Amino acid sequence: MARAPWVKTSGGEAGSRRRQRGRIRIEDVAELAGVSAITVSRVLRTPAIVAEDTRRRVDEAVDRLGYVPNLAAGTLASLKSRLVAVVVPTLRSSVYADTIQGLSDELSTAGYHLMVGYSGYSAELELSVFRAFMGRQPEAVVLTGVEHSPALRRLLRKRKLPTVEIWDLADDPIDIAVGFDNFAAGACVADHLAKAGVRHPAVLGSDPAREARAAKRLAGFTARCQARGLRAPVVEPLIDGMSPEEAESGFRRLVARAPDIDGLFCLNDALAIAAIMEARRLSIDVPGRMRIVGFGDFDLAAHVAPRLTTVRVPGHEMGRRAARRLLDRAEGRKRGQRVEDLSFELVQRESA
Amino acid sequence: MARAPWVKTSGGEAGSRRRQRGRIRIEDVAELAGVSAITVSRVLRTPAIVAEDTRRRVDEAVDRLGYVPNLAAGTLASLKSRLVAVVVPTLRSSVYADTIQGLSDELSTAGYHLMVGYSGYSAELELSVFRAFMGRQPEAVVLTGVEHSPALRRLLRKRKLPTVEIWDLADDPIDIAVGFDNFAAGACVADHLAKAGVRHPAVLGSDPAREARAAKRLAGFTARCQARGLRAPVVEPLIDGMSPEEAESGFRRLVARAPDIDGLFCLNDALAIAAIMEARRLSIDVPGRMRIVGFGDFDLAAHVAPRLTTVRVPGHEMGRRAARRLLDRAEGRKRGQRVEDLSFELVQRESA
DNA sequence: CCCGGGTATGACAGCGCTAACATGCAGCCT
DNA sequence: AGGCTGCATGTTAGCGCTGTCATACCCGGG
Structure with missing residues (x-):
């Protein structure tokens, strides 16, 4: 009789053809530490709920093997990508770079990564960049300005993606706006x-x-x-x-x-x-x-x-504030006002 | 008798608790088009091998549902992330922005995305940014300069990740170098x-x-x-x-x-x-x-x-060339020389 | 009529991880 | 002693996709 279909036919210790050679999996760490996979996962994500002794053994195994969690698998399992999509008009101007650094500074400490794209000041391009990003399941979106293609607005509202529009104020923001007047x-x-x-x-x-x-x-x-x-x-x-x-x-x-x-x-x-x-x-x-x-x-x-x-203009600050608003939301905290008006300042020097 | 363990207990049409509400899956597209999921996958990735009639029906279903493939799942299943990690010293200077645009222009047409990070000119920070990126399973890496922490060099060589070092020439590149003297x-x-x-x-x-x-x-x-x-x-x-x-x-x-x-x-x-x-x-x-x-x-x-x-300095060109070298490699083509020397040019104007 | 070979599609398992629930075990109360 | 609570850890079943192999079907040749 043929093997019953639910019996594993591959994937044993020898390694299936589909597994990446030499990649270390959470299972390997678990084995070395003498615990189960889920415990390793907990040590990495919520260390506080693991007994100290266990935690130490797991940390050691992680170090020894140089384990790096596969975030694609994590994203799939948890439905959380820890990814924020950012679209700016251009990277060539340092003004947006400041904002991106502000975003990154704040978000990276919380374990989020940035996907950065540029629109070349075109709403159509912005939409297409955004479409490409969507597949990576961003948890939030940061857009520059308040003019966007209607299709993009619809998409964002339908998916209920937390969205921050920066560098401008909006009468009717898609979600949140952090900018100046x-x-x-x-x-x-x-x-x-x-x-x-x-x-x-x-x-x-x-x-x-x-x-x-x-x-x-x-x-x-x-x-x-x-x-x-x-x-x-x-x-x-x-x-x-x-x-x-x-x-x-x-x-x-x-x-x-x-x-x-x-x-x-x-x-x-x-x-x-x-x-x-x-x-x-x-x-x-x-x-x-x-x-x-x-x-x-x-x-x-x-x-x-x-x-x-x-x-x-508060370039860096807009990034930080936008990030904070998103983190507040992710952690289920207060919502704050929808439109946040940061101040600009005229700097008088010699030319006028 | 209890249900046999291999019988699905959830995930039917009603939707399991773990599934994201309202998200459209490949399965939904398949159903609407009257084909199987794998056929939808083929239409999206290798349309040439699908019969024209089937392809049309699937494309229509994709459009109608606004389906966007979940790349986290795709990455996990195929062990291919279509992601390239880039680390530059800073985003605040437009010089690296040119290179990033060059990379992006070339890679995005091939369906790759960029993860961009900055090191602040520090080899340690570069390593830590890189570590954070590793979890997303990049298929290739672009680094700025040829000075890196030894731990990073080891990591890259061990994983055999295609790596391009840009903006400089190296006697002994990690893998490929595209720069100028x-x-x-x-x-x-x-x-x-x-x-x-x-x-x-x-x-x-x-x-x-x-x-x-x-x-x-x-x-x-x-x-x-x-x-x-x-x-x-x-x-x-x-x-x-x-x-x-x-x-x-x-x-x-x-x-x-x-x-x-x-x-x-x-x-x-x-x-x-x-x-x-x-x-x-x-x-x-x-x-x-x-x-x-x-x-x-x-x-x-x-x-x-x-x-x-x-x-x-050939900022944009370095990006393009680096991208091309990586794509050539990904598509199994020729390897080319390890160190590629692009030329700079003195532009004489008025100040000297 | 069958067979071989090519083309188009499908069934199934599993990528590596985590949510949800289950279990085991102290410590404490009744 | 029995039960109840709370903490630490384990078991199971997916997340949504694609690699792999199986299958169905068509066409032409013997």
Whole structure:
């Protein structure tokens, strides 16, 4: 008679063909420590509930064998991946790197890992990156900004994935938002320039259609200029909102279009630094003839000549706060407000 | 008599307590399409071997249900994670971001994902980040530089994990190295300055003990200066090798120590830009009285005043090449040479 | 008509781990 | 003594997928 089907036909001590050669399994540790597999699992995940003596023996076996738990198996068994998906517009800009480090600092101590992807400022790409991530069963999601493809919003709400939107505030966040008020930041710059006597403002930055957050800063700036009776800002949009290349030529176009510009708001510091440099080449005195304000307080901002007046943004802090909110939720703690408004700060230096 | 142990006691259509509510499984797709689970799996992974009619029905069911395969389960079953672990020194510098994008561009089309971590230039931290990654069963590893903790080297060799070391060349790579010659780059800068008439060179950059690649550039620079009979370079090491803050004060110390310096090599562009700016503040003419060369060709380098002469490095290309080498290996193709030397390029602009 | 070989699909077990429940054993109370 | 409580550990059955082998079917040749 044939073997009954439920009798193991492989997987004994010799090792089945499907098992990875040489990989150490929890079973191996258990055997060496003289306990069962589940006890090893408990030592690794909830040491407090294991007797001290047992714990010591297991720890020793783990060390001796160099055991590393297979998290794919753990994820499958526990339905918990300890993975957080993060999508930022780009990695090339250090501003988001700060936020990622903030997230990582906070989450890694809690045993979570980050999956980081970038969207290139496109909602479609964001969706496709996210789709790819979904298969890895993230327990939470961090997105940049509040503009997302409707399909993504639906997906997230349906799955009830804890989601944090960062770098902006939302009227109706998908779940939680941790950011700052880009509109107010733009207005704050307008105030500063107006108080310094600027009458003919201009703006250099990304195409409002492409970058929602920069567009809000622009809107806040424009509104406040109007409220204070300044001339309507001359706006020079750029295709790539982070390109010093484009900033240089854009600045030249700007002064050609309106030679009387006496105040310039650059939608980020990379552009502002390039503008300051081009101003020097054109012998336009900054801040004498033109005041320039940046945004973001990049590392170099404080060190260019003249030192750049800019808006400091809580990049690292947003990451930390977003992480904390997610951990609070995971541990079933308080929920807190849905929209968390961290503050920005105008840093006055020499350029305005 | 009790139920025989091999009879399923749960997991029927009602859903067991352990199953995630509402999650769609391959089984659900199979049922809707009127095929078995394995056929769905084949449609998703090797569509070519499935009959066209079946494939269409399955694709439709996948779409209709919005099915996303659980990669944790797939990883466990196939022993293939489609995951590549990457460790860079920091995310805050755009130079590594380029490399990561290069890796990601190439790997994502092949269905691989990246796990990115940062080591803060510390071999110990690198090891601990790597340990954390191991549990997710990466199929390959990308490390920055060729200096690693011995424990890490042992671990990688023992597991036979395909490994690429980037951003440097190694005499004895762990496995594969794809980088460029930092020593030669330093020498190349020395050549350029010497030809321009520099006699009293200096170097501003990270502490050689902390950053091995910057140290090699320094060594190459120093050696070539000596070979050309220049005065031995005055070296001003910095604790944080990327800090414009420190560059500014370091530059001041440098000119105080040796007022006759007529050529400065900054070990990266962030420092070089800060140095140029401080030179202006001190009314030191660049390049008239002092020539300055950077390293890395950051975005802003071409746009500061004076425009920065620097060394362009194949950041994106290293990522792509590293990815290709790993994919070649995964697909069992040719092995190629162990150490791949991509070229750098001195970009002459105005500052030297 | 059967047979061999190729193609398309299915059944089954198991990847390595953990949730859920079961068991065993002190220590204490009645 | 019997039972009850609480702690430490073990047993069992999956988690959702894919490797492997089995099977069904079709086609053409003998």
